[in-house]
Each structure stands twice: as structure tokens, then as C-alpha cells.
Amino acid sequence: MTSKQKKIVSLAASFALIAGTLPAAGAMHIMEGYLSPRWCAIWGVLALPFLIAGFFSIKKTLTRDRKAITLLAMAGAFIFVISSLKIPSVTGSCSHMTGTGLGALLFGPSAVSILGVIVLLFQAIMLAHGGLTTLGANTFSMAIAGPFVSFGIYKLLQKLKVNKMVSVFAAATLGDLFTYCVTSLQLAVAYPSPDGGVAVSAAKFLGVFAPTQLPLAIVEGILTVVIMIALESYARPELRSLGFEEV
Amino acid sequence: MTKKNKTTVIILLLLCAVLIVAPVFALRGAEFGGSDGAGSEMVAEVTGTEYEPWFTPVFEQMFGAELPGELESLLFCVQTGIGVGVIAFLLGRFVERKKIENETAGTSKKVSHSHT
Numbered sequence: 001m002t003s004k005q006k007k008i009v010s011l012a013a014s015f016a017l018i019a020g021t022l023p024a025a026g027a028m029h030i031m032e033g034y035l036s037p038r039w040c041a042i043w044g045v046l047a048l049p050f051l052i053a054g055f056f057s058i059k060k061t062l063t064r065d066r067k068a069i070t071l072l073a074m075a076g077a078f079i080f081v082i083s084s085l086k087i088p089s090v091t092g093s094c095s096h097m098t099g100t101g102l103g104a105l106l107f108g109p110s111a112v113s114i115l116g117v118i119v120l121l122f123q124a125i126m127l128a129h130g131g132l133t134t135l136g137a138n139t140f141s142m143a144i145a146g147p148f149v150s151f152g153i154y155k156l157l158q159k160l161k162v163n164k165m166v167s168v169f170a171a172a173t174l175g176d177l178f179t180y181c182v183t184s185l186q187l188a189v190a191y192p193s194p195d196g197g198v199a200v201s202a203a204k205f206l207g208v209f210a211p212t213q214l215p216l217a218i219v220e221g222i223l224t225v226v227i228m229i230a231l232e233s234y235a236r237p238e239l240r241s242l243g244f245e246e247v
Numbered sequence: 248m249t250k251k252n253k254t255t256v257i258i259l260l261l262l263c264a265v266l267i268v269a270p271v272f273a274l275r276g277a278e279f280g281g282s283d284g285a286g287s288e289m290v291a292e293v294t295g296t297e298y299e300p301w302f303t304p305v306f307e308q309m310f311g312a313e314l315p316g317e318l319e320s321l322l323f324c325v326q327t328g329i330g331v332g333v334i335a336f337l338l339g340r341f342v343e344r345k346k347i348e349n350e351t352a353g354t355s356k357k358v359s360h361s362h363t
Binding site: 031032034134225233 | 305
């Protein structure tokens with residue numbers, strides 16, 4: 001083995017070592033059993049009407065245009081991919097993105113609640129990530145609150161005649177961030193600080209989640225723009241029939 | 248896809264890679280644990296007592312122990328795989344469809360041209 005080859009091998013080995021020792025981390029939904037039954041029920045009940053509305057919204061979209069199912073599948077798959085990747089962040093801990101922005105822009109926020117709850121169920125049952133008891137709370141933050149913010153911001157920016165891709169970016173990024181703000185609040189109302197109450201503990205939870213999530217939210221915004229460029233290039237007919245693409 | 252869009256996509260993807268990789272290099276030796284771990288520590292800090300979850304994940308109940316790390320990463324990969332598979336399949340169909348559309352548009356133009 002020449003010394004150059006040796007160098008390459010040892011470099012590869014050290015990379016492998018680093019990759020191998022980076023711990024596989026849990027991430028960022030509220031964990032199983034971490035909310036008292038009362039809060040589980042409250043968030044579940046709050047999430048329910050959105051899920052029902054989402055079900056009808058999807059049904060309506062699909063009866064109007066059966067072909068929309070391809071984009072619906074894609075939006076769902078996007079959430080699957082994006083929310084399965086745990087990404088290192090500037091605070092030295094890992095978190096993952098939500099991926100719900102794309103679906104919210106294409107199908108409206110309530111439709112995404114259904115896609116989101118499928119992913120959350122998958123993760124809660126298969127991955128012990130999030131949880132069945134906290135499903136309501138996690139659905140509310142990731143599949144309802146985030147998408148509604150994304151949708152609202154997109155509509156607002158479009159009204160203000162902001163560049164389309166910039167609007168998509170802002171919508172996906174802020175929707176992702178808002179999801180984690182809601183998670184912080186959910187934890188805060190469940191665990192008010194003994195000296196200072198909900199506000200103090202909300203600040204504490206936000207202090208953990210927000211800085212970690214900020215770069216990831218930006219990555220999510222960028223990825224949503226990338227997939228939107230791909231769709232605009234290759235799936236114009238579908239986008240048009242959804243009313244996303246004005247002719 | 249236009250050339251301009253292609254460049255934009257490549258630049259954006261590179262930017263993502265930088266955003267993700269930079270913290271790993273900037274914070275050598277950081278733990279990169281999950282932020283829900285940090286969240287539960289914070290729960291303990293706020294309430295002053297270690298919180299005992301009242302419900303354990305279904306898989307853990309079945310195994311009687313926490314899911315081994317390797318299996319967990321396998322299941323996460325399955326999730327990613329399902330998603331990527333669906334996206335790649337559908338996007339591939341869209342791309343081919345566009346190609347065929349362009350080709351038939353090209354030939355029909357030629358045909359109509361020869362008629363006139």
C-alpha cells in the first residue's frame with residue numbers, strides 16, 4: 001500500500017468512526033406518557049374537528065379531480081421523508097423537520113392534518129417516537145398549527161405580490177418554527193413552573209427548542225422550494241387543477 | 248426544467264448540505280442528542296422532580312425493553328425509504344410524461360408543417 005493509499009484509508013476510517021459514534025437521537029415530538037391524561041384528552045378533542053374537516057376536504061378534492069391523488073401522495077411522502085431525518089443543529093442537539101408546509105400550500109391546511117396524523121401514527125407505533133397518548137397534542141402542533149400558519153403566510157405574501165418561491169420558503173420555514181413554538185406552549189401549560197407559572201416554563205421550553213429548530217426550519221423552507229420548482233417544471237397540469245398555479 | 252431552475256435547485260441543495268453539516272464541524276464533540284431528551288430534562292428542571300412517564304411506547308411494552316438503537320434507526324430508514332420511493336416514482340412519471348408530451352408536440356408540428 002502506498003502512503004497515499006494509506007492516508008485515504010485512514011481518512012475514510014476516521015469518517016466512518018465519526019459517523020458511527022454520532023448517536024442516533026430521539027427527536028422532538030412530545031414523548032409517550034409525558035402529558036397527563038387530562039391534557040392528552042384536551043389536545044385530542046381540539047385536534048378532532050380539524051381531522052374531520054381534513055377528511056372531507058381531501059374527499060372533495062379527490063371527487064373533483066381524481067388525478068390530484070398523485071400530488072396528495074407526494075405531499076404525504078414529503079412529510080414521511082422530511083420528518084424521518086434527524087438533523088444536527090447549532091445547539092449541539094438533533095431535531096427533525098415537519099414537512100407539512102408543502103401539503104398545506106397545495107391542499108390547504110386541514111387536508112394536511114390527515115397526512116400528518118398518518119405519519120405521527122407510524123412514528124408513535126413503530127418508532128416509539130412521539131406517542132399514542134400524546135398523539136392529539138403532536139397532531140395539533142405539527143399537523144394543524146404549523147400548516148395553518150404556512151397557509152396563512154403564503155396567502156398573505158401572495159396578496160402582497162411577493163415572489164412566489166420566496167413566499168413558499170417563508171411559509172414552510174415559519175410553519176415549521178411555529179410547530180415547535182406550539183409544542184413548547186403545550187409542555188408549558190402541562191408543566192407550569194412552580195415559581196412563575198406557565199410563562200416562565202414556556203420561555204424555558206422555547207429556549208430549548210427554538211434555537212435548535214431555526215436552522216432546520218430554514219432547511220425545510222429550502223427543500224420545500226426545491227420540490228415546488230420540480231413540480232412547477234413537471235406537474236403543471238396537476239398544480240393548475242388544484243388552483244395552485246394561476247394560468 | 249429550464250437551465251436557470253436547474254442551477255437554482257443545485258445551489259439550494261448545496262446550501263442545505265452546508266446548513267446541516269456546518270454544526271457538526273463547528274461543534275466538535277457535541278453530543279447531538281435528541282432535543283426531546285433536552286425537553287424532558289427541562290420538564291425535570293421546571294417541576295423539580297424527575298417525571299415518570301405514565302405510559303410507555305407500545306413497542307417497548309411488547310419487547311419489555313427499549314427498542315435497540317440499531318432497530319430504531321432501521322425503522323427510521325424504512326420511513327425515509329417509503330417516502331423517497333413514492334416521491335421518486337411519481338416525479339419520474341411526471342418527468343417522462345413531460346418528455347413524451349414534448350416529443351409528440353414536436354412531431355405533430357412537423358406533420359402540420361409538411362401539410363401546408
